[in-house]
Amino acid sequence: MALIIPVIFIAVFTFSAIKKVNIYESFTDGITEAFKFTVSLLPCLAAVFMMCELFERSGLSDLLTKWLSPVFGLLGIPEELTKLVLIKPFSGSGSLAYLSRIIEAYGADSYVARCACVCFGSSETVFYISAVYFAGLKVKKLALPIVCVLVATLVSTILACLICRIM
Amino acid sequence: MNVIFTAVFISSMVALAICAPQDFLPALMQGGESAVKTALTLFTIYAVWMGLSKLCERSGISRGVARALRPAARKIFRTDDEAATESLAMNISCNLLGLGGAATPYAVKAIAELEKEGNSFAQKLLFVINATSIQILPTTVIALRAGAGSAAAADIFLPSLICTAVSTLLATGLFLAGNKLWR
Numbered sequence: 001m002a003l004i005i006p007v008i009f010i011a012v013f014t015f016s017a018i019k020k021v022n023i024y025e026s027f028t029d030g031i032t033e034a035f036k037f038t039v040s041l042l043p044c045l046a047a048v049f050m051m052c053e054l055f056e057r058s059g060l061s062d063l064l065t066k067w068l069s070p071v072f073g074l075l076g077i078p079e080e081l082t083k084l085v086l087i088k089p090f091s092g093s094g095s096l097a098y099l100s101r102i103i104e105a106y107g108a109d110s111y112v113a114r115c116a117c118v119c120f121g122s123s124e125t126v127f128y129i130s131a132v133y134f135a136g137l138k139v140k141k142l143a144l145p146i147v148c149v150l151v152a153t154l155v156s157t158i159l160a161c162l163i164c165r166i167m
Numbered sequence: 168m169n170v171i172f173t174a175v176f177i178s179s180m181v182a183l184a185i186c187a188p189q190d191f192l193p194a195l196m197q198g199g200e201s202a203v204k205t206a207l208t209l210f211t212i213y214a215v216w217m218g219l220s221k222l223c224e225r226s227g228i229s230r231g232v233a234r235a236l237r238p239a240a241r242k243i244f245r246t247d248d249e250a251a252t253e254s255l256a257m258n259i260s261c262n263l264l265g266l267g268g269a270a271t272p273y274a275v276k277a278i279a280e281l282e283k284e285g286n287s288f289a290q291k292l293l294f295v296i297n298a299t300s301i302q303i304l305p306t307t308v309i310a311l312r313a314g315a316g317s318a319a320a321a322d323i324f325l326p327s328l329i330c331t332a333v334s335t336l337l338a339t340g341l342f343l344a345g346n347k348l349w350r
Contacts, residue, residue, distance in 0.1 A: 005304075012219055016226035023222065030221030034213035042206045049205070050198030051176050057194045058182035060175075090171060100205055100311055108317030117312060117323045121305035122330035126298045132271065133278050133294050144349065145291045148341035149298040156299075156334035163326040 041093065048094040052101070076161050080112045081119060085157055088119070089126040089150065096120075111164060118160040123153045212310050216264060220257070232256050244281075244289040251280035255293065262296075263303045270297065288346070295342045299334040302327070 016023050055061045061083060068086075069079030077085060080102060088095040102116045126149050130142060183191055223229045233253035240252045254277035261270035274297055281289045305327045313320035 009219065012222050012226070012228065015228060016222045019226045021222065021225045026221045026225045027218040030218035031214040033221070034210060034217040037213055037217070038206055038210040041209070042202065045206055046199050046202035047172070049202040050195050051172060051179070053194040053198035053201075054179035054183055055175055057187065057190050058179040059186060060179055060182050096205060096307075097201065099308075100201065100315075103311060103315045108312045108315040108320070113312075114323055114326075117305070117308045118326045118330055121302065121308045121323065121327040122300055122334055124298045124300040129271075129298045130294060133274060133290075133297075137278065137282055137290075141349075142291070142294075144345045145295045145298075145342055148338045148345065149295055151341060152299050152334040152338035155337055156330040159333055160326060160330045163329060164323075167322075167326050 044091075045093045045097070048091060049097045052094065052097045056101075075158050077157060078112055078115060078161065080106070081116055081161070084116055085119060088123050089128075089153070091128060092125045095125070115161050115164040118164055119157050122156050122160060124149075126150060126153065208310055208314055209307070212306050216261075216306065220261065224257075229253065229257050229260070232260065244286070244292060246281060246284060246286055246289050248280055248284050251277050251284065251286075251289075254280060258293070258297070259301070262301050264306060291346075292339070292342065295338050296335060299338045300331050301335045302331055 013023060016026070065079055065082045068082050072079060072082050072085070084095055084098045084102065087098060099116055099120045103113045106112045126146060130146060134142065180191075183194065220229075223232075230253060233249070233256040236256045237249075237252050240246055240255055244251075244255060246252065246255075254273045258270045258273035258277055261273060274293060277293060278290050281287075281293075305323065308323065308327070309320050312323070
């Protein structure tokens with residue numbers, strides 16, 4: 001398992017060398033894009049992290065969790081994940097903020113943190129993606145795909161919490 | 168996002184101003200600090216994988232992959248457009264490597280190409296696949312866990328794989344079924 005990533009890298013680098021691609025320049029160009037991308041992300045991250053911090057310290061988040069956790073509890077989702085699950089469809093940076101808080105608070109190897117990681121890794125920012133993808137296009141009837149995705153996301157979240165108990 | 172952001176921000180500010188006004192500014196600063204830390208972690212991951220994907224692009228690997236995937240793309244996405252297929256292939260490869268961020272530009276490109284074809288079925292299907300996240304390597308999560316001192320950062324690999332496969336298959340199945348029903 002641990003060999004997969006090194007093998008991918010060695011294969012790509014060797015092949016590129018054979019193809020006489022300027023490896024150093026290409027790799028650096030890729031990193032430049034990564035840098036630009038990270039920088040473009042930072043303002044959203046900062047704003048959302050500030051929101052999370054305020055929400056957390058004001059005690060409102062505890063209130064919301066208290067309201068909704070019985071519902072989530074019925075589905076087998078730990079109450080600590082309530083906020084993560086709620087914010088994930090809307091914002092990647094927001095859910096990332098909650099994920100890193102959960103990892104910090106409970107420890108990376110705790111049940112809650114592992115659960116959170118699996119939920120985070122197996123779902124996507126549905127509404128954000130639909131906004132980005134279909135901005136300015138004429139595609140209609142988006143309700144069906146969106147509902148399908150949301151149902152599947154809920155199922156996989158419940159499944160994630162179940163699997164993490166066993167594995 | 169704007170509506171949620173505004174609502175949460177204002178209600179939290181009011182609540183905090185009443186309960187603990189001295190915590191107000193520290194809370195904001197703390198948020199900014201965590202944002203910078205997270206961005207750094209993310210940059211290290213993106214740098215590695217986007218560097219590699221640039222190499223794939225320049226050495227023709229991604230074009231080769233796209234060509235190999237063309238028959239599959241024709242069947243699944245019902246498209247024959249070469250540029251669209253290449254973007255589709257890159258999008259799905261990035262997704263599989265857990266690079267949601269890097270995958271997005273390719274998806275947008277693919278959707279624009281498909282628009283020329285008038286292929287709204289493929290556009291929606293691509294959305295369903297992307298929105299349920301298909302990934303083999305949850306790179307972001309593994310990096311975050313490793314950064315937090317996990318003993319076995321990659322041990323969520325298998326559970327993630329099962330969940331993401333189930334959600335993608337389920338959503339695609341529902342979508343295809345619904346698409347047939349409502350036609």
